[in-house]
Amino acid sequence: DAGVTQSPTHLIKTRGQQVTLRCSPKSGHDTVSWYQQALGQGPQFIFQYYEEEERQRGNFPDRFSGHQFPNYSSELNVNALLLGDSALYLCASSLNSGITEAFFGQGTRLTVV
Amino acid sequence: KQEVTQIPAALSVPEGENLVLNCSFTDSAIYNLQWFRQDPGKGLTSLLLIQSSQREQTSGRLNASLDKSSGRSTLYIAASQPGDSATYLCAVIGGGSNYKLTFGKGTLLTVNP
Numbered sequence: 001d002a003g004v005t006q007s008p009t010h011l012i013k014t015r016g017q018q019v020t021l022r023c024s025p026k027s028g029h030d031t032v033s034w035y036q037q038a039l040g041q042g043p044q045f046i047f048q049y050y051e052e053e054e055r056q057r058g059n060f061p062d063r064f065s066g067h068q069f070p071n072y073s074s075e076l077n078v079n080a081l082l083l084g085d086s087a088l089y090l091c092a093s094s095l096n097s098g099i100t101e102a103f104f105g106q107g108t109r110l111t112v113v
Numbered sequence: 114k115q116e117v118t119q120i121p122a123a124l125s126v127p128e129g130e131n132l133v134l135n136c137s138f139t140d141s142a143i144y145n146l147q148w149f150r151q152d153p154g155k156g157l158t159s160l161l162l163i164q165s166s167q168r169e170q171t172s173g174r175l176n177a178s179l180d181k182s183s184g185r186s187t188l189y190i191a192a193s194q195p196g197d198s199a200t201y202l203c204a205v206i207g208g209g210s211n212y213k214l215t216f217g218k219g220t221l222l223t224v225n226p
Contacts, residue, residue: 102147102214103159106155
């Protein structure tokens with residue numbers, strides 16, 4: 001079992017650009033959540049996808065959007081990048097309702113310059 | 114709004130010492146509580162999951178307890194080793210239709226040889 005995999009591992013973008021991050025959940029998991037982690041802080045919830053629908057969203061602007069595919073993999077898109085979007089982006093997968101154990105990927109380090 | 118606090122923010126101990134990390138949360142209506150480990154610049158590794166109906170969970174040298182009514186959890190690490198050095202994060206999933214993990218800022222543990 002490969003666990004949760006994220007790509008790419010590192011990314012450098014310029015202010016104003018758009019970025020897409022990808023996540024493949026742990027085998028058998030159908031729920032994917034995305035988190036943003038700034039240096040020295042705990043991860044902050046962005047949104048969660050279940051059955052290809054956004055089920056819950058955190059306090060992030062509409063520039064942050066996502067998608068879940070029929071195979072349960074997911075994408076996080078961020079438009080009009082700001083310097084403050086620089087962070088570690090983490091994907092977590094879990095079973096059905098999302099209240100079971102969550103497993104995280106290794107993260108994508110996004111740097112906006 | 115659920116808030117999670119972890120004390121202490123940092124801890125340095127000699128190898129072999131037993132130690133306790135503390136986590137508190139403001140809303141006791143949770144589904145479960147999960148402890149994670151994070152190495153610098155890496156993703157999160159799940160250590161223990163305690164469901165709201167449980168009082169404690171054990172895995173090897175780790176033991177986590179949960180007192181839901183008082184909004185507290187502790188992570189006990191026995192016979193600490195240098196390889197235990199990492200940031201330890203506590204997270205809760207709230208009740209009702211709240212499926213997100215709410216994290217504390219973590220405790221940075223250093224175990225000195």
